[in-house]
Amino acid sequence: MLCVLVAEWAVLPLFGRNYAAGLVPVGAAFAFMLLSHLARRETPREVGWRIDNLGRALALLLAPMLAAAVFLALVGWLSGGPRFGGVRMSRGLASTYFLMFVWGLAQQYPLQGFINRRAQMVWGRGARSVLFTASVFGLLHLPNPWLTLATFCGGLLWAWAYQRAPNLWALAFSHSLMTAVLVTTVPYSSLGGMRVGYGYFL
Numbered sequence: 001m002l003c004v005l006v007a008e009w010a011v012l013p014l015f016g017r018n019y020a021a022g023l024v025p026v027g028a029a030f031a032f033m034l035l036s037h038l039a040r041r042e043t044p045r046e047v048g049w050r051i052d053n054l055g056r057a058l059a060l061l062l063a064p065m066l067a068a069a070v071f072l073a074l075v076g077w078l079s080g081g082p083r084f085g086g087v088r089m090s091r092g093l094a095s096t097y098f099l100m101f102v103w104g105l106a107q108q109y110p111l112q113g114f115i116n117r118r119a120q121m122v123w124g125r126g127a128r129s130v131l132f133t134a135s136v137f138g139l140l141h142l143p144n145p146w147l148t149l150a151t152f153c154g155g156l157l158w159a160w161a162y163q164r165a166p167n168l169w170a171l172a173f174s175h176s177l178m179t180a181v182l183v184t185t186v187p188y189s190s191l192g193g194m195r196v197g198y199g200y201f202l
Helices: 002-015 017-038 054-077 093-123 127-139 145-164 169-187 188-194 197-201
Strands: none
Touching: 017 093, 054 145, 054 169, 093 127, 093 145, 093 169, 127 145, 145 169, 145 188, 169 188
């Protein structure tokens, strides 16, 4: 978490829009997580890199995702109808969604495969570790108010589902799909252009 905050609040102000510079602290965070997994002898399967429970994980996510999609569609309708400006289609729909899936996976792995697992070591499985995981995810999207709220709510669902069926592929699918729903229903201007950290003020 600290490495991501450094990238959002320190690297960006120093290097402007040179986002490649942010890969240094983020890369350090991923290296730390991998070393931690090795030190605790956690297998990829334990972390959630598996497919045997994919169906169960998707089943847990389906109903809440549908409810959230209906709610967001209603919000979008009340605010003037769906908007598609938030999704860049220059590479085509399939490639755009693939990139969103990869981005979702890159966020769900540290959030669930590391933070959620470590929170469970402290508080066990349940409300406190779920709330902590979701809070971390929301805080990483400050100072963007509506995106912080949306990611906190999403974090609650994903942390809850992960504790019952740890599957990162299912979470990445849910993350990317709900992101697509969010940016095509809620006015994009309300989401601050999906910007976070220091970039929110640019």
